Amino acid sequence: MDQNQFLTLISLLAPITLVFGIIVGFYNFKRLDVSIRFLFFYLVLCLAVDLLYRYFGYYSHLKYNLFIIPIFAFFEFAIFSGLYYKHILKSRSNTFILFVAAALLCIFIELLFVNRLLHQKSFQSYGKVIGDAAIVFYCLLYYWKLFNGSIPIVTEHRYLNVAVLIYFSINLILFLPINFLVNASISIVFLFWVLNLVSVILFYLVLIYLIWRNGKTRECLL
Structure with missing residues (x-):
């Protein structure tokens, strides 16, 4: 088994x-706080x-899936923006x-450059970078508002942040x-993709734990 096959195999841990997380969330959905429902x-x-x-990567005739990244970035950023704006930062600004x-x-504009998104050699998702950077900014803003007393301490929000x-x-x-990671040899970037997979799965597990914990806590209160 080569590195590419190994990475493909262990990537099945993500879905x-x-x-598992969706089953937990669905079972507890009615008892979840509105903020945790975002998760x-x-x-x-x-x-x-x-x-x-x-x-698109394995079964479609395209054998190409990178164009999905900015689409995912758009909806990912929208979800976390709604979560932080309404429930964590409680902003009215x-x-x-x-x-x-x-x-x-900015993320949507990137979707208009279809030709660049559909060519692996020239692929670069600036929209994903913008979305990630903005969400990191939300996290730092959370600490700022927490330290100056603008928002209360909520245990779930603290762990989530x-x-x-x-x-x-x-x-x-x-x-x-x-662009380098998708075009370089897998033997060169293997550790980067393993780091990405590990961070993704750990993040999912944290979100699942927060969903389960919130559901159980609300169940006890009821």
Whole structure:
């Protein structure tokens, strides 16, 4: 078994983890806080995108799936923007809304350059980088508002913010040189893709734990 086959095989842990998380989320959905429901929707999005990656990468005649990345980035950023704006940062700022709208527009504009997205040699997802950087900014803004007393301490939000900050910081570092990673030999970039897979699965597990914990806590309160 070569490195490419090994990576493909262990990558199956991601959809398996997502299916487990969606089952947990579905079972607890009615008891979840509205903010935690965003995590459930995110897991559903991730599973749908994972299946699309595999279809276009392995089964479609295209054998190419990179164009899905900016599409995923758009919806991923929209979900986390809604989560942070409404429930974590509790912002009522028009500037924040304009920031979100501008970032979403930048990601959407990238989708218009279809020719570049459909060629592996020239592929570069600036939209994913913008989305990741903006979400890291939300995490740092959370700490700023927490320290100056603008928002209350919520245990789930505190744990979630740590996980989001670590995961999207790693994601940002990995997607900055994405053109190199998708065009270089697998033997050269193997460790980068393993790091990405490990960080993804650990992030999913944290989200699943938060969903389960919130559901059980709410169940006890009821």
